[in-house]
Amino acid sequence: MFFVVKYSEGFKLKLVKEYLSGKSGYKFLAKKYGMKDSTPILRWVKSYEKFGEEGLRRKRNKTVYSVQFKLEVLSFMKRTGSSETETALKFGLKNPPLIASWKKAFLEGGTEALDRLKGRSSMSEKAKNKKSKHIEEKEMTYEEKLERENELLRLEVEYLKKLRAFQMDPEGYLEKHKQRYHSNSKKPSN
Template identity: 55%
Template sequence: MGKYSEEFKWKVVQDYLTGTLGFTLITRKYGISDKSIVRRWVRVYKEFGRNGLTVKKKKQFYSVQFKLDVLHFMKQTGASYLDTAIRFKMNNPSVITKWNSTFRKEGIKGLQEKVKGRPSMSKKPKSISTKQEKEMSREEQLERENELLRLEVTYLKKLKAFRENPDAFLEKHKQRLPLNSKKKDSD
């Protein structure tokens, strides 16, 4: 659960958009720790509407390839976490921050979804012989290794394409530039 409710965020954004106060004064008025929080709420609201201010109740799952694409885009364009999140229609840039940190520490394996919790206890006695069980686990290991190799090849192909012609790649993945805001920050 987030620190601020959706209604509170909505109230702050509306106050900023309809009033004459800048980010700093709005931050002081509502007792928010940092003006970048308000700036992020306003930007997300402008991009996604009121839905951008909601905290998702259901956990969103992203594929490893999607995570790699997001991180690759951010690295190649130099976009901020917030710009990258908006570009990929995400309202929470901290998720990308976590992916980046995990990728730097653990590589591609760190970006895969991990099974959580203890495995369930089986009430049925084991009917499969240990030899068949080992063969299945070996087969699963090979399938998993195969999938990782495919992901790596795809990533390397995209990297090669970018290195050969960065202008074409950036044109294809061009991010929308935000319009200059008429309001000035009052520090």
């Protein structure tokens, strides 16, 4: 088991400014402040350079991203070999580790897993969901199962078409869809 350490905005800003002063490198700063890894500092610096102090703030309201947007981000990363940080900056995302969670979800559960809600449900909710899912699977007719499978296949075909278009002309594709990415990243959660 590991614990996620959350750093204050002030701490992040302090390290970013110290790094940008040119006197210290990522690894030196990590060691100086007792951090196990310098990767977060690199992310903070890149985010600060792109978004200013806003890039170091934790989001108060969660942004909801569409499955299509998540797939486009993942396909860009795979196609270009970009890191999570580079990809996040390209798409205006302030939280690069979010991409890792999308990638893991996609690899484990495919397109459908990218559409699941984030967060933990209560124990009673888990029990209800497990019970209702079991009943739902039994009650789902053959026709309903086929409709569900068709919808997943449609999503996959749409994803592959967009991936192909992106692979043929990455810059053109991104420019064409830039407005959509921008509007997707500003959607408030319900």
